[in-house]
Amino acid sequence: MLAAYFDQFNVVRLITIQAFMGDWLVTFTNTSMMMVLAVTIFWLLLKGDKLIPNRWQSIMELIHLNIRTVVDDNLGKPGQKYFPFVLSLFLFIALLNVLGLFPYVFTPTAQIVVTFGLSLSIIIGVTILGLTAFKSNFLSILVPNGAPLVLAPFLVLIETIGYISRAVSLGMRLAANLTAGHLLFAIVSGFAFNMLSGALSVFPMLIMMFITILEMAVAIIQAYVFCLLTAIYLGDTIALH
DSSP: OHHHHGGGGOOOEEEEEEETTTTEEEEEEHHHHHHHHHHHHHHHHTTOOOSSOOHHHHHHHHHHHHHHHHHHHHHTGGGGGGHHHHHHHHHHHHHHHHHTTSTTOOOGGGSHHHHHHHHHHHHHHHHHHHHHHHGGGGGGGGSOTTOOGGGHHHHHHHHHHHHHHHHHHHHHHHHHHHHHHHHHHHHHHHHHHHHTTSTTOHHHHHHHHHHHHHHHHHHHHHHHHHHHHHHHHHGGGTSOO
């Protein structure tokens, strides 16, 4: 029974082709398919340019306004160049999270490899941009202001570990929350299905409706938190703290 709950997280090969004279195998998995689908939907949703917006365009304008606020609050005017990236990141993650709530649909953001890949790429990008902007002065973020010189070696070690752990915590938080939510959804839905034939058949349906609304909220909130932390980390490329 427990193994059946984890079947929804299995990565399945859909297409496998040989490349480079047969020395390499290029595999198109269900993870790749969902990412392509999310990018396609994301591209279609951004095509709204009507003076009187329809429902989808109104939703996109609301998302645009909220992400713009996140960038303004954390990065200020110099950080507006990062707004397209943060907006695209939010839409990409949010679409993958929401699509994963549909039956028989794979959720790539529940895979630690995918989320860690995103978070590690962001931290590497922040480091490169920081070194490009501030050169060696960027390393001053490893020593807090006003710290005694005697404690500098220990503080550098602690801050370095903390800086590297950003990549782990950023990706782990997203994958862990979605995995826990999907497992809860699967377990509760199985319990509700067994109770449908009883006298209290309305009660499990109400529980499923509540869990569905909760999971949709978690999907959006986790995408928002991921982008909020990304904006905070990008702040190190604007001004040293």
